[in-house]
Amino acid sequence: MKPEVHVALKHPGINLGSSDRKTDVAAESPVFGFWVFLMSDAVIFALLFAVYGVMMHAVAGGPTPHDLFEIKSSFLETLILLTSSFTFGMASLTMKYSADNRRRLLGWFALTLILGVVFLAFELHDFSSMAAKGGVPQRSGFLSAFFALVSTHGLHVASGSIWLVVMMVQVVVFGVDPVVKTRIMRLGLFWHFLDIIWVGIFSVVYLQGLI
Amino acid sequence: MMDQQAQYAKERRSYLVGFLLALGLSVVSFALVAAKLLPADYLLTGVFVLGFVQLLVHFRFFLHINFSKSKRDDLDLLLFSTLIIVLMAGGTLVVLFNLHHRMT
Incomplete structure (x- = not known):
């Protein structure tokens, strides 16, 4: 009888590799499936970007991007989200190399969660100061497209934050077992993906609008 | 095969490099627009090129996509x-x- 050989195909995203070979193999198809979801999500965002590109100049006599956008607050949001991507990376590495150190894992998660919530607070502040200047979604094609795109991203960050809370609870209740590990891996992909979308938003929406 | 400790250090460095690259690209992008260092047309191209490079940095260092x-x-x-x-x-x-x- 031949010995069973697991050829561990590497999936995109962090691979557990030799630190936990069994979970690494088991994670393969859930992670690939999650990539299929992320890519269809990417198509949604791409089309919202396309709509924004078409509607950008359709201000209908209302406020323009110059009147509404603040470079300082979009820069801060960029820094916050980028840092949260890094702290999630550190959480992934903690999970991979010292899974028994729950406190450190929860610490990185908490930091990521705080950054996510602060990002959302800044975004809501932006929206309300835009509304105060007459920049509401129903004002023009530009504003409808803007709110459709940016708040879809904001909703993703909000659901990511809820997911983070759920994973923190699972780490406490179940420990860092194989199932929890593959869930954390997928949440990681989701979180890094949201940061990538944000790169598109600050380049295409905020910086282009302010030029 | 590398031992766990060395591998951990290597991966952490990779995240750090990605973070610093992405940070640098973002800062340059915002600084260009804030200081209006170039004429508008070039500025827009610059921002888009920097954004695209940052996209690749994120894919490479955070999502670990490569051509292996x-x-x-x-x-x-x-x-x-x-x-x-x-x-x-x-x-x-x-x-x-x-x-x-x-x-x-």
Whole structure:
């Protein structure tokens, strides 16, 4: 009888590799499936970007991007989200190399969660100061497209934050077992993906609008 | 095979490098626009090029996408999605700007 050989195909995203070979193999198809979801999500965002590109100049006599956008607050949001991507990376590495150190894992998660919530607070502040200047979604094609795109991203960050809370609870209740590990891996992909979308938003929406 | 400790250090360094690269690209992008260092046309091109490079940095260092053979299936998925995105988003922009051009 031949010995069973697991050829561990590497999936995109962090691979557990030799630190936990069994979970690494088991994670393969859930992670690939999650990539299929992320890519269809990417198509949604791409089309919202396309709509924004078409509607950008359709201000209908209302406020323009110059009147509404603040470079300082979009820069801060960029820094916050980028840092949260890094702290999630550190959480992934903690999970991979010292899974028994729950406190450190929860610490990185908490930091990521705080950054996510602060990002959302800044975004809501932006929206309300835009509304105060007459920049509401129903004002023009530009504003409808803007709110459709940016708040879809904001909703993703909000659901990511809820997911983070759920994973923190699972780490406490179940420990860092194989199932929890593959869930954390997928949440990681989701979180890094949201940061990538944000790169598109600050380049295409905020910086282009302010030029 | 590397021992765990060395591998951990290597991966942590990779995240750090990605973070610093992405940070640098973002800062340059915002600084260009804030200081209006270039004429508007060049500025826009600059911002888009920097944004695209940052996209690649994120994919490489945070999502660990690369061109190694064992990841070919996933790369196929990514490239196919990119094709769909280019066709749908690019097509929308081309068709609508063309219409806009004809109507003015």
